[in-house]
Each structure stands twice: as C-alpha cells, then as structure tokens.
Amino acid sequence: DGGITQSPKYLFRKEGQNVTLSCEQNLNHDAMYWYRQDPGQGLRLIYYSQIVNDFQKGDIAEGYSVSREKKESFPLTVTSAQKNPTAFYLCASTVTGTSGGTTDTQYFGPGTRLTVL
Amino acid sequence: AQSVTQLDSQVPVFEEAPVELRCNYSSSVSVYLFWYVQYPNQGLQLLLKYLSGSTLVKGINGFEAEFNKSQTSFHLRKPSVHISDTAEYFCAVITDGLPKLVFGQGTRLTINP
Numbered sequence: 602d603g604g605i606t607q608s609p610k611y612l613f614r615k616e617g618q619n620v621t622l623s624c625e626q627n628l629n630h631d632a633m634y635w636y637r638q639d640p641g642q643g644l645r646l647i648y649y650s651q652i653v654n655d656f657q658k659g660d661i662a663e664g665y666s667v668s669r670e671k672k673e674s675f676p677l678t679v680t681s682a683q684k685n686p687t688a689f690y691l692c693a694s695t696v697t698g699t700s701g702g703t704t705d706t707q708y709f710g711p712g713t714r715l716t717v718l
Numbered sequence: 719a720q721s722v723t724q725l726d727s728q729v730p731v732f733e734e735a736p737v738e739l740r741c742n743y744s745s746s747v748s749v750y751l752f753w754y755v756q757y758p759n760q761g762l763q764l765l766l767k768y769l770s771g772s773t774l775v776k777g778i779n780g781f782e783a784e785f786n787k788s789q790t791s792f793h794l795r796k797p798s799v800h801i802s803d804t805a806e807y808f809c810a811v812i813t814d815g816l817p818k819l820v821f822g823q824g825t826r827l828t829i830n831p
Binding site for chain 1: 722724762767819823
C-alpha cells in the first residue's frame, strides 16, 4: 500500500529540547517537502529536497534542520532555537524533483501535531 | 512574490445548497492552480488542479473550479453540498519553473443540516 507515513502522530516537547519528526514515502518520489500549519495561516514551507543529499530552505527555515540521506526518508528536526514550535507539521512528496515537475501533484502525509509544554 | 488570498475564512451553508469558495492569486505569469481538502487532523488531499486547456476543471466529490486569468481567480464550486463536505479547503498556486507551492489561508466549510 503506497503512501507517505509520518510519525509520531502526536509529540510533546519540553522547552529547550530538540525533537525529530519522521517522514517516509514508498512512492519512489524524488522530491519531498516539509510544511508547518498554524490556524488561519495556511501552510508554510519549511524545507524541501528535490534530490537525495540536497535540500533547500523554504520560507520559515529558522530553527529547523533536515537531512536527505535516502530517497524515501526526509526527517525534520525542530531545534531549541525555534521560538514557537507548537504546530501541525505536514510532509509531502512529488514524483519529479526538477523544475520540470512543477505541475506534479503534491501528496501529503497524515501529519504530526507537536506541542511544547 | 506570489501570494494567494482566500477571501472567506469560514463559510456556513445548509445541506444540499450550492457553495462557492473564493481564491485569488497575485501574479499572472504562468501559474498552475490547485485546490486541496483537509479533513480534521488529517493531511491534505487533492480535489482538482488547473494546468492548461479548458478553464473549467472538474474534480473529485462533485467539485469544480474555473480559472479566470483576467481576474486572477480560481474559485471552487459545488452545486449541492453534503454533510461529508465539512472540511477545510486550501487554494494553492505554483509558478512555472519554481518548485514551491504557495497556499492560501484556508476556508473552513461548515454544512448545517
């Protein structure tokens, strides 16, 4: 059953801690994305990767880090430098990672809700 | 930079009534337009997309949208809504050659019986 999985579904973090959110896809997609969703603000792009071992900052990358060591995996680390990390985090992927894949549909995972205590 | 405006944050309608969710984008250069739906505590699912050709696009669950280049709009419509359409709807735009999808703020559709 192909798709995108995110874990955990709910995550609680104490102030000052780093946490890592998992995103795995078995769709053989080249490109992967991380978004942050806050009420009334839509989705904002954190980081994206169009190919293994390469990634680019999105609009709100400060306080976050990523890696792309394998095609199917794109973990997101929320560091202690992120001032307001409580949000819903969504991972997505598309078939093609190059600019020629602009029209590809982005497929989304079920999301991880992060709460800072 | 490209921006997307969804003019209504919330839209309440009665079951079986028609609905229109409005979306405007800022740049008229080559763009591709998408509508996604999000059910509570879930990811986003594609409803429909406009890439080229006919400006009226039909999607899943009976939804359709019309691309209007002169008004830079891509409004979503359904002639008769059902309780199961209760969800949040996002309009999104991608500019040709750029890999970044820009989302609107979302419209929460509430269906009353």
